Amino acid sequence: MTSPLPPETRIGHVHLKTADLDRAIGFYAGVLGFSVVQNYGERAAFLAAGDYHHHIGLNTWESLGGPPPAPGTTGLYHTAFLFPDRASLGAAIKRVMAAGIALDGAADHGVSEAVYLQDPDGNGVELYRDKPQADWPRDASGKLKMVNAPLNVAALIAEAG
Numbered sequence: 391m392t393s394p395l396p397p398e399t400r401i402g403h404v405h406l407k408t409a410d411l412d413r414a415i416g417f418y419a420g421v422l423g424f425s426v427v428q429n430y431g432e433r434a435a436f437l438a439a440g441d442y443h444h445h446i447g448l449n450t451w452e453s454l455g456g457p458p459p460a461p462g463t464t465g466l467y468h469t470a471f472l473f474p475d476r477a478s479l480g481a482a483i484k485r486v487m488a489a490g491i492a493l494d495g496a497a498d499h500g501v502s503e504a505v506y507l508q509d510p511d512g513n514g515v516e517l518y519r520d521k522p523q524a525d526w527p528r529d530a531s532g533k534l535k536m537v538n539a540p541l542n543v544a545a546l547i548a549e550a551g
Contacts, residue, residue, distance in 0.1 A: 472518060472520065498540065
């Protein structure tokens with residue numbers, strides 16, 4: 391059996407193929423609020439939150455003008471973006487709604503609060519915040535027991551101020 395990964399291991403970034411680079415930048419930077427760190431020629435860009443080198447890579451190298459993946463095929467289910475608190479998550483949801491982007495769903499998972507939507511290329515996007523670990527639901531043996539309960543999206547947006 392393989393040794394387990396250190397608990398500090400994280401996913402550093404996601405690199406997405408897009409049909410239209412400007413449209414994708416408009417969503418990830420203009421709506422979600424990531425900053426463009428670097429344009430890489432005319433066919434790729436790197437975006438980040440804060441001063442990280444990049445959280446998102448976008449490119450049209452193999453996908454310029456291409457259609458979204460067909461339903462029922464393998465591939466990325468969604469990319470999840472972790473927000474530090476309810477207010478910043480609510481602010482992001484508020485921007486999404488103001489841009490006229492529909493939510494595909496919203497859930498309180500016990501360990502987190504999340505909303506789901508799609509980017510302009512049909513890639514799934516999860517915007518979420520983790521609850522404090524002390525509040526995570528557990529069964530009688532202490533094993534984590536996630537749930538899929540309704541989420542009050544309006545209350546999250548109200549916390550954005």
